[in-house]
Amino acid sequence: QAEIENALRRGSNVEGSKLRIWKIYQLQPDRKLRAKALAKEYAPYGPGGSSHTYLDGSSGWLDHDSKGLTFEHYPDHQKVLLRWDRVEKYIDLMIQSDRYLSDKERRAIDFPLELNAASAAEYTALKAQHPDTLVGFEAGGNFMFYGEDAAKVAKVLNSALFTRETALGEVQVTGFPPILWARKSKELWSAGNDVYLAGLNKDGTHHQTKHLHKEDYLPIGSIINMDGRKFRIDGVDFDKGKVSLQDMALADLRMPIFREEPLSVVRELYEQQDEALDAAPEKAVD
Structure with a gap:
């Protein structure tokens, strides 16, 4: 397993592949489609390969084709095939346990916050109205969660958690794209949370997209x-x-x-x- 994870942490041979792979897991819930996307990411122009150094310092070759990744060890030329569905599961486990991205790569992930003073004031007022609710505030193309909300959301959704300087000060942040709001909010709701999503209006103000109460998930007395x-x-x-x-x-x-x-x-x-x-x-x- 350590050898496989060591190879997967390199990403493909295409520049920027690891962050693209990470985004696949944030946007695509279907495991079969993830596996297909990984095959395309690793072999965009067909079969290929590159030299590979194993953890013990020995050398080999790493092939990638429509079937998966093939590890070849020198000098005995022993080969092991890891099919794309297995690759998908390995990377999923690595992301969930925070072993896929390095600290430097995590810092490179760009969450466009776009939280100006007016938006920060609106968010603060909304959070004051719903202090015990996970408040997702649409900003910069994502529903963003801040502070303690961000930590709770990241734990439930296995999403990346960052510390960023915002109009709210230096706070923890996480989020998800608006196209995923229905699925992600239901995941948070099913974990026993009140959830409020504030969507962005054209004039920069916000409206209620969804408000879920945990007591409605399974009403007592039903x-x-x-x-x-x-x-x-x-x-x-x-x-x-x-x-x-x-x-x-x-x-x-x-x-x-x-x-x-x-x-x-x-x-x-x-x-x-x-x-x-x-x-x-x-x-x-x-």
Whole structure:
């Protein structure tokens, strides 16, 4: 694994490849499409290769073609193929554990902040209205999060966290492109956060794009169907990823029986019931 990570940290032979690869992971959630993008990044003009130095100082060759990366070791010419889907998984793990970009490369990532004094005042007022909410503020082509919000968002989304000098002072920042707002805000919401996204107007002011309340993710008291029985949502523990459910049939018999189920499972059932209700035809009123 160490040898593979050592090779992947070099990026491809094309200038600026590592930052482009990093951006692929920020913008593309589909793993198969990521793998295809990596193949194109490493071999934009077809098969190729370059000399490679292993961690023990020995030499070899690194080939890249439509199949993946092939490691060849000298002098025995032993070859190992790492297919693009495996390359994608390795880089994903490296990015999530902060082992892909160097400190210098992280500093080179440009988040265009464009937060002037007026925008900073608007953001500060908005944050004061929603002190316990993750506030994403559109600036410079991204929904930006600042300070403690940025640290929380980066942890949930596995996004890069930077320290930048802004009109708010020197603060931690992270963010994501507006085209990803629906998916990213739902990820933050599903982790038990209130989320407020403020989109940019043409005149430079901001409007509410989305406001999500964590209590709406799985409302207490809602009834879901599971295993042919009805259950009432009694409590939600986002930290543990668990939901406490009360069996309604036994509750009617005054037997308060509870069970715990994974949060993701209960949320999926809740969404399915909502979709079924939306799809149900309305009854005609006589």
